[in-house]
Amino acid sequence: MDLQTVEKRIKDLQNLLNQYNYEYHVLDKPSVPDAEYDRLMLELVELESQFPQFKTPDSPTQRIGGEVLDTFKKVEHRTPMLSLSNAFNEQDLRDFDRRIRQIIGNDFSYVCELKIDGLAVSLRYENGIFVQGATRGDGTTGEDITANLRTIRSIPLRLNEPVTIEVRGEAFMPRRSFEALNKVRKERGEEPFANPRNAAAGSLRQLDPRIAASRNLDIFLYGIGDVGETGITSHSEGLDFLEKLGFKTNKERKTCANIDEVIEFVNSWVEKRQSLAYDIDGIVIKVDSLEQQRVLGTTAKSPRWAIAYKFPAEEVVTILKDIELSVGRTGVVTPTAILEPVRVAGTVVQRASLHNEDLIREKDIKIGDHVVVKKAGDIIPEVANVLADKRTGEEKDFHMPTHCPECESELVRLNGEVALRCINPKCPAQIREGLIHFVSRNAMNIEGLGEKVISQLFSANLVHDVADIYKLTREQLIGLERMGEKSVNNLLQAIEASKQNSLERLLFGLGIRHVGAKAAKTLAMEFGTMDRLASASREELTAINEIGEKMADSIVTFFEMEEVRELIQELKASGVNMEYKGPAPVTRTESESFFSGKTIVLTGKLAQLTRNEAKERIEALGGNVAGSVSKKTDLVIAGEDAGSKLTKAEELGIEVWNEERLLEELTK
Structure with missing residues (x-):
């Protein structure tokens, strides 16, 4: 040719x-x-x-997906991508409606759309050709993920008309794709994704477009960044225009004349959401008229003309088939409910924690019971209650054992504790769980050493304590199941890289009783080296504000143990860093830091910092990061999809910052 x-x-x-x-x-x-x-x-x-x-x-x-990227570039949105305020009940929706009417009167309508549980993105087209796609980020600046978005087949690469336009949508992973992906990950011994939203975000925010291409993502477009000279006067017209251009929009939407129709639509989807092929976590309600949207305006972080109704935690009924026992790294024996598999809030649930024997008695849980299962915060499965009226007489009482299910040592209940505990230091379950903790993300963060691989190594007698991890060889690893040449090389590189971690990661990984990640950071900052900390007295430890007597006793007792001293020497010999590498401790006075002495709560999804990074930087400047909002809270940092903590902060009149304001203060 x-x-x-x-x-x-x-x-x-x-x-x-x-x-x-x-x-x-x-x-x-x-x-x-x-x-x-x-x-x-x-x-x-x-x-x-x-x-x-x-x-x-x-x-x-x-x-198909091209070359692996080096990094994501920053993209400034031409029109800000604002987050939405949340509603959690009918009264919240009626209050929203009342505020609208106070400003624009009664002559308006709403558009209700399904709130897709995915990742908000912006797509830019020039003369009808797709040229750039970005994450929402902080609403003003996102990350350029064009190469990954090109792999989503429902995103048109050329529009039906040669327009220049910026549009917004929600990229997501259909349930079928999610289940297939997790099946593959489990077969490879990798950690499965917790839910489709995390899987979608993880697919689009990684540097190899070929991975995104393999994961069968989808998208619904829900808005136009700037309607410009299109002549569009309403949101519903905008959605029709997007369809005309060749975009995929969600058909399950409705124009409502009043708030009663909105509430009827919301309630109908509370029941119907499981019939969809994808996850939704609520309903988005918008004033339809663009002119009325302009009159209503926005607050610093969200439009006054729109709100997101968040579904309540979903509850379903299933059968509790059995109760299994697991032994944690501290020896606590925890009962776990084994359930008839059931879908709850978008994922299939087969297990739920029962916490302890007292909870089982309190809820009168029996093996064989019909139970109501829900996800706390749509994340952690729990047994809410028992349907006693469905009992047939075949159900069996459950009794906690007197001896450890792993090593058969006698279980004890320490003073003031509810939990039963195995105190045998050579219990294989505690050793295995300790190894899993040591390599975890907040500890030494050794990628590729997940729970399954650690269990394989332990069963094969290749690791008996954490020091053995640094003695692993290629020859030992290559013989393990699902460990090919590339996996072994990557794992050995990750183990080697972990030797350079700062001291606080090692301290947390060692699993000293009562010492969490925050206390480990404090100890590392104050003492600087492992040797100085190991020789610290109770008096030196309790002189630190964050260290109480119980924790000080635990630290001293830990370092007095001969096996601990030997373990640390082995880690040193392997080249594991024993010094603090972070910023120097600061004198925590109000004159030097805005955060000094203040109690701060983080809520919602941050775009430029991880939750841990924000926490660490605030604490390095003298702030105390708490988990819940109270009258003692001085400041709330609210990211995207901030929920009840933000609502409570507003009710209490507590100052609220967005991430941009936080970064300004952190970089002063």
Whole structure:
């Protein structure tokens, strides 16, 4: 073929495949079988590889995923991506409606849309061609994830009209894709994702587009950044315009004349949400008229013309088939409910913690009971209560054992504790759990050493304590199940890299009783080296504000143990860092830091800092980061999707900052 014929064939294939892609992924009406699509795609890939001068940005081959990126660039949104205020009950919705009417009167309507549980993104098109996609970030600045977004087949690479436009949507992972992904991860011995939202965010916020391409993500578009000269006068018209351009919008939306219709729509979806092929966590309600939206305006962080109703924690009924016991790294024996698998708030639940024997007695839980299961905060499964009226007489009482289920040592209940505890220091379960804790994210953070791999190493007698991790060889690892050449190399590199961690990670990883991540950081900052801390007296320890007598006793007792001293010497010999590497301790006075002596609560999702990073930086400046809002709270930092903590802060009149304001103060 001559070049002109080749160029025409490539153009025809691109148009044809884009059309087939639109029919399949947007309209859900495929017109050709998959085999035909695959045949044409293969032809296009071959032609474009031979004649790369004819490859264009809107070619369907660009969805496959290209080279691994070095980093994500920052993108400034031309129109801010504001977060929404939340409503949690009918009264919140009626209060929202009342505030609207006070400003614009009674002549308006609402549009109700499903709140997709995914990752908010912005897409920019120039002359109809997709040129850039970004995360929401802090609402003003996001990250450029164009390469990953190109792999989502429901995002058009070329629009039906040559318009220049910025649109907003929610990228998500359908349930079927989520279940398939977790199945593969489990087979590889990797940690499964907790829910589809985390899986979608993790897919789009990593540097290899080929990974995103393999995970079958989807998207719904829900708005236009700036309608400009389109002539659009309402939100509902905007959604119709997006469809006309070739975008995928969610059809399960409704225009409502009043708040009663809104509440009826909300209530209907509380019951119906499990029938969907994707997760939703609420309903978004917006004033339809764009002019009325302009009149209503925005607050510093959210529009006054929109609100997100968040669904209550979902409760479902299932059967408690058995109660299993597990021994933690501190020897506590915890009962766990084994359930008939049931879907709760978007994930299949088969296990739920029962905490301790007292809770089992208090709720009168028996093996074989019909129980109500819910997720606390839509995250942690728990048995809420028992349906005693469904009992048949076949149910069995449960009694905690007198001896450890792992090593058969006698269990004890220490003074003031509810839990039963195994105090045998050689209990294999405690050793195994201690190893898992040591390599965890907040401790030594050794990627690739998950629970399954640690269990394999322990069962094969390759590790008996944490020092053995640093003695592992390629020959030992290559023989393990699902450990190929690449996995072994990556794991050995991760182990080697962990030797450079700052002292506080090692202290936390060692599992000293009563010493959490925050206390480990305080100890590392104050003493600087492992040797200085190991020789510290009770008086020196209790002189530190955050260290009480119980923790001081635990630290001294820990370092007095001969086996601990030997363990530390082994870690030193392996090259594990024993010094604090963070910022120097600061004198915590109000004149030097805004945060000194203040109690601060973090809530919602932060864009530029992780929750741990924000906590560490605030504490380094003398602040105390608490987990709940009270009258003693001085400041609340609210990120995206801030919930009840933000509501309580507003009720108590506590100062609230967004992440941008926090970063300003941290960088002074």
